[in-house]
Amino acid sequence: MSISDTILDARVIRCCQIAATVVVFYDHIICLDQEVEYIWVIDLRPPQPSFVECRLQKRKWTLSKALYHALQNRCLGGILLISECVLHFMSFESNQLYAALPIPHPKPVLNYDAPFSHTDVSTALFGLQGYLNTAVIWIASTIMALRLTAMFPQSRTVRYVVSFVLIAELITMITILSVTLRHTHPDDPSLVTCFPFGVSQYFYAFYLPPLILETILFFLAVWNAIHQLRIRKIWNRNEVLSVLIRDSIFYFLxxxxxxxxxxxxxxxVYKNGVHLGFHEGRTSWLQIPYASSAAANIILVARFTLNLQSAFYKPTLYRSEGDETMTTINWAHTADTSLPGVFEMSTSPRSRHFLDSSNSQNFSG
Known part of the structure; x- marks a missing residue:
């Protein structure tokens, strides 16, 4: 691969990495109000007369919330994105590479007299990037699996199958990544290009375990949605779309x-290449799906969790006339059919007040 090809790769990958990082942080900013409201905030409103016990209280922590913060609040995702940025910005710290660029040449950042060589640093960053990406994907899969098992609260078979596939996914991904990293190395050290070369031709299998898990989760979610529609005998197009969108079934797809x-x-990318100088083992553009994988998982699961939190704290009402939106979300402790026209309700202070006020208005009308 010529110097011009290396420059092209570095420019494209650098732009893609910056774009992925900006998108993730932008999404976090625009969702910050929902995160504060549904996860961090303390309910400061005074208790209602009908619910005296509803005092000031912090949102209860759950496993999904803990995983959400590990994923969305940059504990893992932020470190991953930063490490990827470091990799690609290091790719420009070479006098030989910069010599062909019509831009001012900054001083090299790397110290070639340091105890750790460029190859050692790049290899360590490859491992950090790979295992953090694995953690992000697996946390995303775990949150999706928790949502699916909540759809089948009485089915041990579903829990066992999903748990087995989830554990198998983690083991398989770590195995594939570990084998790949043993043969992965940066490019010519004189160019200081932190691109992963020598990647196995079977590395695409790294994405197959989460694909299999998500396929299982999606079909189980669709089956449950169809089952709920049959029980309630609602086949209106708007109702079906409401189930698919509100209950996050589209997220699985x-x-x-x-x-x-x-x-x-x-x-x-591996089989066909992206330019004429491409040959087997030089897979620098694999960084593009790597960056998009991390960014998409962080955003998707963050929105997924916030959607469920919104459904819990702002539940949908069911009325006997069938005019309201139905849902397949069944909270384990919230079923309450004692109120006329209400199929189930949330026991959070905010939701109970919301339901109580709505029903009081209906009774008075």
Whole structure:
């Protein structure tokens, strides 16, 4: 691969990495109000007369919330994105590479007299990037699995199957990544290009375990939605779309399609290349699906969790006339059919007040 090809790769990958990082942080900013409201905030409103016990209280922590913060609040995702940025910005710290660029040459950042060589630093960053990406994907899969098992609260078979596939996914991904990293190395040290070369031609299989899991989750979610529609005998198009959108079933499909596309793109990049100088083992453009994988998982699961939090604290009302939106979300402790026209309700102070006020208005009318 010529110097011009290396420059092209560095420019394209650098732009893609910056774009992925900006998108993730921008999404976090625009969702910050929802995060504060549904996860961090303390309910400061005074208790209602009908619910004297509803005093000031912080949102209860759950496993999904803990995973959400590990994923969305940059504990893992932020470190991953920063490490990827470091990799690609290091790719420009070479006098030989900069000599062909019509831009001012900054001083090299790397110290070649340091105890750790460029190859050692790049290899360590490859490992950090790979295992953090694995953690982000697996946390996303875990949150999706928790949502799916909540749809089948009485089915041990579903819990066992999903748990087995989830554990198998983690083991398989770590195995594939570990084998790949053993043969992965940066490019010519004289160019200081932190691109992963020597990647196995079977690395696309890294995305197959999450793809299989998301496929299972999606079909189980669709089956449950159809089952709920049959029980309640509601086949209106608007109701079906409401179930698919409000209950986050589309999230399973989006995640499934994403991993399928990621695996296909990884295979295509390796097999066909992206320029004439491409040859086997030089897979620098694999950084593009790598960056998009991390960004998409952080955004998707963050929105997924916030959607469920919104459904819990602002539940949908069911009325006997069938005019309201139905849902497949069944909170384990919230079923209460004692109120006329209400199928189930949330026991959070905010939701109980919301339901109580709505029903009081209906009774008075």
């Amino acid at each position: 989006i995640s499934e399609l994403f991993f399928a596309g990621n695996a296909a793109l990884t295979l295509y």
